[in-house]
Amino acid sequence: MSLDMTTLLAIIAMAVVTYFTRIAGLFVADRLVLTGRAKAAFDAIPPAVLVAVIAPTALTTGWAEAIAAGITAVAAFRLPLLGTVAVGVIAVVVLRNLI
């Protein structure tokens, strides 16, 4: 059990930033009215970030991962989150053994 100082600082930085985003809405309530393209850009932030994080693993690691990502995407529109994860993990294990 140990705490690395740089790791702890990174965790604290993440915590401060996250808490800031959680209470920032209290300041801008009733004032933040995004419309049109600005709203579309703001709404796009979560999917854009999530996809950017996984794109290297999903697309450029190998065929097994790329095909499994495709299968997972199909499952994602039909299954709850846990089922989607299960399908993805099983698909990648099977494909890694086949390819």
Next chain:
Amino acid sequence: MERANPFAIDYRREVRAGLRDIAPIVVAAVPISLLFGAVAAAKGLTPLEVTVMSALVFAGGAQFAAIETWIHPAPILTLAFATLLINARHVLMGASLSPKVRMSRIQKFLSFFFLTDEAWALSERRALERPVTGAYWTAMGVVLWANWTLFSGLGAILGSFLGDPERIGADFAFTALFIGLVAGFGRSRVTLVTVAVSAAVAALVHHFIGAPWHVASGALAGIAAAYFAAPKEARP
């Protein structure tokens, strides 16, 4: 409309309602929390570090993203920026929910630490029928927080014994989880353009420049693509 002390009168009922609504989400979060801890341990974090991170940050998406790109020593500014990008949605969620909760300003500042996608969605739904009380909101928040902190720490301890997560495909669980989360944002034309552009730019930057630059560049490219793909006029 106002009773003498509605908070005290409804306290137990509100807590029970919160616990009942959050229960299925807590159950679903257990394996995901264990998984987070296990893969964080595989990236070199100690169980204590994982527990501290979950307790203080309490944001699954941002933590999964941080761990996926984790290197030693931790790039503090890069992690903070990625966290800001991923959690920026909280600003809109908080702004939307704030007028609907029956709490003092101080209570809001304290209890909005517990703002998560899940508790927010449940509260917005409840707000359609009745005001959201501090008891309802905080009961959900505390249970989700304790669950996430406890099981991610436990996952880190168990993960140290499991060894290489790649053997059982656990490394891909991140990717699958994120694909599932992205699917939750729908299949509109703007979303599909966002996803395609973000994925392409992130993969190219990762290949030619390297981590962790693919996160910010892919995300910003996807956001810009959404801006230009959306119609100019606001739809009602």
